[in-house]
Amino acid sequence: MLVGVCWPANHSSGRNAAMRDSLKQKIIQVCHQKIAQKGETVGVSFYAFFANRNDDPELLMEAATWWIQIQRLDHFEKARKILQLVEQA
Template identity: 85%
Template structure:
């Protein structure tokens, strides 16, 4: 997964935690605008989320941060 996507995922998860608390859940759609302006990047995130990690639709933001940071 490209570094820019990993960074975006961490930033979004941290922002969601700051806004809604430690137990907040996110889906991979949280990392994108409401319109599909970068289908390749969306598919990259979806592939990592669904096929590589086998995550549920919603997962705890802390879990996503830990998974992404383990990739570095």
């Protein structure tokens, strides 16, 4: 049992939990860009979808929650795999 953990209001424990459309579109765009630049086997982390500053902490936490807690992904995953997961969500 987890004590003292607060989930965002839109949190869902299902692996296909919804994410805001702007984040979904950003992930799709970045993955396509990385694949085009570096090939089908390129890996990404959820940090790839953000600038090197913390200008939207809620969006960063939403991405981190989806990546780490909901999907249970490793730090780096293939961009193609992330595309498939996001498109199924």
